[in-house]
Amino acid sequence: MRLLLIGAFIFVSSCLAQEKALAGDTLDNVRQAGRLACGVNIEEADYSKSQTHGNLSALGLDVCKAVAAAVLGDAGKLTPVVLHDDPQSLEALKSGKIALLAGGTPDLTNQAAFGVGFGPPVFLDGQGFLVHKATGVDSITDLSGRQVCFLADTQAEQDLDDGLAQRGVSFRPFPFEETGEMEAALITGHCAAIAAPISALANMRPGFHGRISQYEILPETITLEPFVPVYRAGDPQWAAIVAWTIHALVLAEDAGVTQANAAELRRNGRPEVRYLLGGAAGIGRPLGLDDDWALRAVQAVGNYGEVFDRDIGAASPLRLERGRNALWTHGGMMFAPPIR
Numbered sequence: 001m002r003l004l005l006i007g008a009f010i011f012v013s014s015c016l017a018q019e020k021a022l023a024g025d026t027l028d029n030v031r032q033a034g035r036l037a038c039g040v041n042i043e044e045a046d047y048s049k050s051q052t053h054g055n056l057s058a059l060g061l062d063v064c065k066a067v068a069a070a071v072l073g074d075a076g077k078l079t080p081v082v083l084h085d086d087p088q089s090l091e092a093l094k095s096g097k098i099a100l101l102a103g104g105t106p107d108l109t110n111q112a113a114f115g116v117g118f119g120p121p122v123f124l125d126g127q128g129f130l131v132h133k134a135t136g137v138d139s140i141t142d143l144s145g146r147q148v149c150f151l152a153d154t155q156a157e158q159d160l161d162d163g164l165a166q167r168g169v170s171f172r173p174f175p176f177e178e179t180g181e182m183e184a185a186l187i188t189g190h191c192a193a194i195a196a197p198i199s200a201l202a203n204m205r206p207g208f209h210g211r212i213s214q215y216e217i218l219p220e221t222i223t224l225e226p227f228v229p230v231y232r233a234g235d236p237q238w239a240a241i242v243a244w245t246i247h248a249l250v251l252a253e254d255a256g257v258t259q260a261n262a263a264e265l266r267r268n269g270r271p272e273v274r275y276l277l278g279g280a281a282g283i284g285r286p287l288g289l290d291d292d293w294a295l296r297a298v299q300a301v302g303n304y305g306e307v308f309d310r311d312i313g314a315a316s317p318l319r320l321e322r323g324r325n326a327l328w329t330h331g332g333m334m335f336a337p338p339i340r
Contacts, residue, residue, distance in 0.1 A: 026231070026238035027288055030071060030099055035079045038064035039089050039098040042082050052086060052105040052155065052225055053125050054200030058311040060102030062301045063122055063229055063246070067100060069300035070245045070293040090114040093232055100242060101230040111233070119229035119242045122304075123312065124324050124333055126221035127159045128198040130205065133214055135192050140167060140220050146192035147172040149182045160195045163222025183207065186215075193218075197225060202318035219323065241287050247336035248294035251276055252303035254327055254336075259302035266295055276339055283339070294339070304334065 030036055040060045041053075065075035081098050083089040086105070092098045094114045104110075105125075106118040129148070131137040137146070143164065150156045152175035164171055174191050176182040183204055185191045194201065201217050208215055229242050252258075255273050257265050266277035275283060277298070278291035287293065301307050308325060312318045326332025 026099055026235045027071065027241065034072070035077050036064060036068040036072060036100065037079045037081055037098045038067070039081045039083045039092050039101040040064065041086075041089055041103060042084065053103065053197050053227055054203040056103055056123060056125075056199050056227055056312065058316070059123060059227070059307065062307050062311055063102045064100065066249060066297040066301045067229075067242060067245050069296040070248075070289060071241060073296060075296075075300035086110070090116060090230070093230060096232075099231070099238075103227045104230040105225050106228060115233050116230050117233040117239050119231070119239070120246050120336070121226035121228050121334075122246060123199070123227040123308075125197050125199050125225040125227050127156055127163065127195060127223040127225070128201060128221045129193040129195055129218045130186065130201040130215060131193045131218060132186065132189070133216055135189075137192055137218070139218065140164070140222070141169055143171050143193060144169045145172070147174045147190065148193050148195050149174045149176060149185050149191035150195040151176055151179065151182065156196055159223050167222075179204070187211075198320065199227070199312070199318075202312065202320050205319075206317045217320075219321070237288055241289065244287060244339065245293070245297050246304075247339065248276065248297055249301070249304040249307065250327070250334055250336035251339065252294075252298045253305040254329065257298055257303055259299055259306060262295055262298045272338075 040057050042055060042057045061080060064078050064080065068078040069075040081092060083092060089101050089104060090110055091114070093101050093116055103122065104118070110116065111118070129140065129143070137143060148160065148171045150160055150173070157175065174185065176185070182194055186194050187208070194204070198217055198221060205212055205215055229246070231238055231242055255276065257273060257277065262277060265273050266279055269277070274280070277295040278284070278293070281291060284291045284293050302310070308322065309315045312320045313322065322332060324333045326334060328335040
């Protein structure tokens, strides 16, 4: 009986210790290390078939910097960990090699298999189409009867079949095993369009060099694939810190707060702006942070619009339009709840 009681005590103690570890130790561990280990996906030249997005590493790195600035007071206290596809990234998160994965896609299977949680979107990706302007393909319906290229044995293939069938568009499938061969088929006119996530299409376009202006990404997409920060499940404090750091960048853009004027607006802005930027005592307490956490995040990377333009938008090689990533006040889908 005594042995049974001892065994039961050890079992219960073990469970309680595990529950405590899952309850919220990430912030303490990051502070103790003095660094934020953050996973950033950097695609291989011929991007992995297990990856949902193209190379969004610049955007992911800025997410890491914003969180590091909010938590540790300095965006430089960051240790980027280079990863090459979704499975490798999620395994690094599960094992504790990283405290945050800068970008992944919410997925029921991965959530259950790796024990992760997902933050708010930092980019709304989705399967789109890259076309040569001279072909006269201006919309998805113009692909009817045309040959469409895609990587075989990927999610893109199923999405293409389902998405065009729903729109009553009958196309001719042209699968490829390698990205380079697929790009060559578009250049030579053997296919009317390449179907892939718009982030992947944007990464392909600079490879056309002097002919880049001849190609465009259609404004329509047939899927919605959010690019979000990912963290280990079971730590609500850390989840809240990550989520509200991103919310703060979106709210900053909506309020006209920029990297350059954030400090001034903290002193002399509208009351709600001063509150966001730490002008009211206690705003950081619910997160376990000081009151200037949002101010530091914005000063580190800028507001959401500045981050988008610099990393994947007009000021970047990808030159993606804001589209549905515009603020909800400007016809897009990007929004954040108020900080009160």
